[in-house]
Amino acid sequence: MEVLKDFLLFYGGLFAITNPIGAVPVFIAVTRNLSPEKRKEIARKTSTTVMVTLLVFALVGEWIFKFFGASTDAFSIAGGIILFRMSLEMLSGKLSSVKISEEEEHISEEAVTLEEVAIIPLAIPLLSGPGAITTTMLYMAKSSTMIEKSIVLLVVVAIGITVWIILSAANRIHQKLGTIGIKVMTRMMGLILASMAVQMVINGVKGAFNI
Template identity: 70%
Template sequence: MIEYLKYFILIYGGLFAITNPIGAVPVFLSVTRDLGWKERREIATKTAITVVITLLVFALIGQWIFKFFGSSIDAFAIAGGILLFRMAMEMLSGNISTVKISREETEEFSGEAVTLEEVAIIPLAIPLLSGPGAITTVMLYTARSHQIFEKALIVASIVAVGLTSWLILYFSSKIQERLGRLGIKVMTRMMGLILASMAMQMIINGIRGAFGL
């Protein structure tokens, strides 16, 4: 039981670092700056639901994607590790990774009149939270899990990350007031450091598997 708990914490911690909902707070407040409290709550809810659905879909169909494109898990791990490492380097500088969302995209959605559904799905859920890094990670975790209980823990971790993201976005104003922009940048750097170590381990595991080391 303890091993399963450790496995859950490992997956949840990794996904939390990759999605980095705390770092997404300034973006969320920027694109919802002209909306009231009820609209922000609705967007936070739809964003969290979209994140969960997106990650669950790729977790469930990941193995068929590997087969369709003829890619091995080890090759995908190396490519995914490189992608995550790039994200980590940008996060270590205190910035939201441009692999997720660019500055131009943020300004585009904060400056135009768009529907709540559009804001919640793009850019908040995709690609800000459930971007390429998170999708790659859940696909790899699912591909490397062989027991039903392990797959269930992956699903539980995705749901937990979605719930955490909802809570953080729901209380985004208070979080920014307490942490400030400097505090959020510090948290983003911490998540970047965790992500960098995950990326390197992913690359190492991929190289070992590919070359039979």
């Protein structure tokens, strides 16, 4: 039961950070001139890239900490600040500029291959941006047992599958929710993200000062 609780907590947090619902309008915009089959192919490639990116950083995060001499507490504080900035922009119903810039949002207009569209800007940095990478690395670094580490990896896989499902049904989701509905969902994700960010900073300060 504790394992399921940990899984759901991390899944909910990572879902709020990646915010695949909020990415639906961007996905529709960058694939508007493509056939349904190619849209599905891009959705698959995007979800695979998100999954691989987060898995890689989850697995090599410990060595990155050691290489740069950064403690998990310092990383927690820095990550919390990044997430809080993202949450403020999401609370206003906008995609965070920490995740994607205006230039990156329109890069697909010059993209030559499906791989370019799927990887940039959809997978990186729109879905698996600095916030998602930081959080995944931090959760993995603070996991002390193989079960806890396995939960982190399983959540990343689950997020990848979720991204694929949502992007594959992007048109239907947009029709059901509409622009206002998606903005409401984005604000809700922003509120969850803000609470996560504050907690990360609190945990980092406690650990750094042994409070």
